Amino acid sequence: MILNTPLKPSLFTKRLLARKHQTKKTKRVIVVGLMLTSMVDMFSLLVIFLLQSFSNSPEVMAMTKGIVLPAAVSAAAPIDAPLLTVTETEILVDQKSMGKIQDVLARPEALVKSLVDMKDGWQERHKTEAFKGDIHLQADRGLSSVLISQLIGIVNSQGYASVHLAVVNGAGK
Amino acid sequence: MAGIGGPSRGSGRRRSLDGEINLVPFIDLLSMCICFLLMTAIWIEVGSIQLHQLFGTEGMDNNHPVEVEVRMNGKSDYRVQIEQQGKVISAMEIRSDATMDAKARISQFMAQVQNLILSSGTEVQVSARVIPTATVDYAELITILDILKGYGVSALAVVPVRN
Numbered sequence: 001m002i003l004n005t006p007l008k009p010s011l012f013t014k015r016l017l018a019r020k021h022q023t024k025k026t027k028r029v030i031v032v033g034l035m036l037t038s039m040v041d042m043f044s045l046l047v048i049f050l051l052q053s054f055s056n057s058p059e060v061m062a063m064t065k066g067i068v069l070p071a072a073v074s075a076a077a078p079i080d081a082p083l084l085t086v087t088e089t090e091i092l093v094d095q096k097s098m099g100k101i102q103d104v105l106a107r108p109e110a111l112v113k114s115l116v117d118m119k120d121g122w123q124e125r126h127k128t129e130a131f132k133g134d135i136h137l138q139a140d141r142g143l144s145s146v147l148i149s150q151l152i153g154i155v156n157s158q159g160y161a162s163v164h165l166a167v168v169n170g171a172g173k
Numbered sequence: 174m175a176g177i178g179g180p181s182r183g184s185g186r187r188r189s190l191d192g193e194i195n196l197v198p199f200i201d202l203l204s205m206c207i208c209f210l211l212m213t214a215i216w217i218e219v220g221s222i223q224l225h226q227l228f229g230t231e232g233m234d235n236n237h238p239v240e241v242e243v244r245m246n247g248k249s250d251y252r253v254q255i256e257q258q259g260k261v262i263s264a265m266e267i268r269s270d271a272t273m274d275a276k277a278r279i280s281q282f283m284a285q286v287q288n289l290i291l292s293s294g295t296e297v298q299v300s301a302r303v304i305p306t307a308t309v310d311y312a313e314l315i316t317i318l319d320i321l322k323g324y325g326v327s328a329l330a331v332v333p334v335r336n
Binding site for chain 1: 224
């Protein structure tokens, strides 16, 4: 049916507005606000916490790949000392290979020379102090205890009386 | 764009004092800091058990009137003896059985030794030496040293043994 009455501007506007409302209902735009202030607060707290917790670790021992350390509950913090590493196959002094385990035990001259050099180097750097004889021994948990005792005997014979056996803190298996 | 700032109030002639801080670079920096710290963190806490080797060294001392000797005969098979002024005062063969593990038995034995020392009223320094054997692995040696250290043994030593 066609109305003869002309459309008044007010009615036209009403219809336009009604159509606009209809389209608004169907297409709802969702804007999610991100609380940046809280996020920055959280990030700052995280950074402070991480810096705080990692700053009080006194000495860090270099870990050799492929070594599973034994666990111990009553372990002390590591100190600044040379590192003797025993993997399943070879022996290293401060990450420098001395050869295969059996070869070194049969002919320990290279290991002994390295230990003597380290001792002399320490004494040159600390002329007024007496040699403390500290050394770290890092060995795989599956190695024979006799092998470790023999190595302890070798380092002991070169004046390293205080051997620090590296362990993982905690009650592991 | 991310920023902190509010609408300016007051008359149009006055210059707004509310500045905008661009938070995006700040968040970038913090994220990078967190990533760096997490990646460089050391998650495994490594410690050490100190041995005072008393055999043939300059540091040899005889200030330990009580000495504990743990002879490892095999896996979970030990002989523990207590010496006072060089004289054996107690000895015990320790093995695992159905009721108790050998390590638990050593702990029990060491607790008795500790109580005995504490009951004497004087502060006595205790040293210990462990004699390993080829059938025992390094992890078990460390467990024994750990038990001894846990019961207040001040000087630990491992006796070098030939194959």
